[in-house]
Amino acid sequence: MWFRRDLRLNDNPALVRALADYDEVVPLFVVDPNLFDRSGLSRLTFMCDALNALDDSMGRALLYRYGDPVEVIPSFCDEFGIDAVVTARDFAPYGARRDRAVAERLEAAGRRLVFEGSPYAVDPGTVRKDDGTPYAVFTPFSKRWLSAGWSSPVEAPRTPNWLGAPTITCAGRPTRPDIDVVLPPFTETGAWNQWEEFRDRGIEGLDGYDDRRNDPSVAGTSRMSTALRWGLVHPRQLLLELDDSKAHQVFRSEIAWREFYGDVLFHRPDTTWQNLNRKMDAIVHDEGPVAVERFRAWCEGRTGYPIVDAGMRELLATGWMHNRVRMIVASFLVKDLHLPWQWGARHFMRHLADGDVASNSHGWQWTAGTGTDAAPYFRVFNPVAQGERWDPTGDYVRRFVPELADLATSQIHAPWSKGGGVPLGYVPPIVDHAVEREEALARYKAVTGG
């Protein structure tokens, strides 16, 4: 049983299949340097927590190997005399390519790579228009997706007979990196506790999701994205919890976005790092040392725009950022700093514990106007107005930008506005939003031929 992004025992079809088809099963996780050497501290921390919890729940039977799975999996099979490797299908470009190579190597040795299940309620590539072609717009996709019939949950596996559990020691077991922020334990049980707390909190939780999910200063979202990314929870398990109320429909729709982007990337694997709309390749970006320094300021949360800096610091400190704030900081990178969305996407993938290549790249492409159903070019987020609208108390900014903690609410989103300069330790804005907005509009207009 090759665990990748499905670190749970419940409702895990691949695990059930492995245990049903084979008398003895070896649970394995491969730490792939292609992925994990590019991960930041908090992302790694979540991964290690999830792995350790999975290992615990299996009586410490989980084995680890470090290296490229294309090499590691075949030699592991040699080592243990393994007939078949069972795993959940990975639809993302890197994983799909990796799995094809692994399957080839295994088959050459008379072994099999067996797929069962995937991290989606509906597998990418399944939902199609009547003419068989994929959807490129969310709303019609989601209507078809709703009627597609989600995959069914599977029973918990029989008590496993883990091959050699008592005797085989773990090689290269990941340890939790040191981090100075206290994160709750990231386990399958913990994820369900978190979900139930959110679900049962009434109007301040799931039942108020439609209203409160945009406010970064309150706990109005489920924060299940990280558990979904690592497969501590499967989306169909959450879908089964929802009714037809407005709030639940909005929540369901967010899961549909996850599935939509998985589908888009499946059909267009090149769009991980390339514009879906290639006409946008002509957009002019800033270059040179000033651009690089501005990018660094953005990464580190010292742009001088409080809502942007709060978000970027939340990301570094916790491995997560509120979705509303993701849009604001993304818009700022692309439209105010005129930098390629790929720079931001790479930074997000390094640090977001919930970073999923499909949602990440296409979320960024949405903001940049290069993706599916591109936003009108004139939609440029104003970081001050967005802050005042979505963090009206300023509490979110105060939490992550302590230099501004003493500022009055009326000033918190534009600390330079009332004269006297910005508070000690904070920075003046690195660009003038009004100027850069015009600049962005001009550059987009140049591409669209206006």
Place this chain on the structure above:
DNA sequence: TTTTGAGTTGTTCGA
């Protein structure tokens, strides 16, 4: 094949 309505998330300006 043609037509028609619609498309996650915004801002600004002027009445």
Place this chain on the structure above:
DNA sequence: GTCGAACAACTCAAA
């Protein structure tokens, strides 16, 4: 202070 219109043009999906 509120409110509606303007901000482009295009592509998609379905009738």
